[in-house]
Amino acid sequence: MSKRLIFIFLIVSSCQSQGNLKLLGDLSNDLEEVSAAEYAHDAKVLWVIEDSGNSNTLYGLKQNGKIIKTITIENAENRDWEDLTMDSEGNIYIGEFGNNAKDGRLYTIYKIDKDDLDKFQTKAQRIDFYLPKQKKGEDFEAFFILNNYFYIFTKETKTFKVYKVPNRLGKHEAIETTDYNLPGKDNKITSADISDDGKTVLLLNHDKIWKLTAFNRDDFFSGNIEELQFNHNSQKEGVCFKTNSTVIITDERNGPEGGNIYEFELNASPENVKQ
DSSP, X not given: OOHHHHHHHHHHHHHTTSTTOEEEEEOOTTOSOEEEEEXXXXXXXXXXXXXXXXXXXXXXXXXXXXXXXXXXXXXXXXXXXXXXXXXXXXXXXXXXXXXXXXXXXXXXXXXXXXXXXXXXXXXXXXXXXXXXXXXXXXXXXXXXXXXXXXXXXXXXXXXXXXXXXXXXXEEXXXXXXXXXXXXXXXXXXXXXXXXXXXXXXXXXXXXXXEEEESOBTTBTTSSEEEEEEOSOOSOXXXXXXXXXXXXXXXXXXBTTBOOEEEEEEXXXXXXXXXX
């Protein structure tokens, strides 16, 4: 048995007993730094992008990790692509808002029209946003769309902020809606998603996921907050709903580890849940 097969076998064996993580597939070796994932239910395609310094390409995958589609975004530079989201019409949005230096700059969300998802290259439409003058630059890695607004989460170890930007082409000033400090340590949010019914929000971290429910409108932290532990620590950067109770998670490749696609059931066993 090859070393690679042995490694996959070990992952499968461990995931069956670690926080209900289930290995679905191994990402192609052509994808080193997958930073986001979004599942298209109608086409049963998992769309992914790579992190800063990689190509300006949107990849379509089978759930086993095989690349079945590549779309070059001709007018979009990959300075720091961090997350994906999709609206109810099937249009895909790329969050170009990673900013490790936290300098004041213009952030961009690229819109890819659903009708262009069967092409090999296309041009994106742009939604640009900036922070209010009194605010310092931020690093973002997570967002989703709700009621035609994007909700974008800063990446912080402790207290993070949530900003709101309208889903309209052009340039907009982002509005801060809330800030929050999740209990525990190393709680940087690396990806986010909201269920199709709008009732559940997920925030991803390397070793856990937060499930937010019963919230009031867009006050996402006003309801129930559950911490679902994976008991499995890797550089998890992508999360998306497959169904209202099942999610898909991807992690970046780090040497012989990571570079996988996982499935996770939100109805975790009690020992993996913290209220």
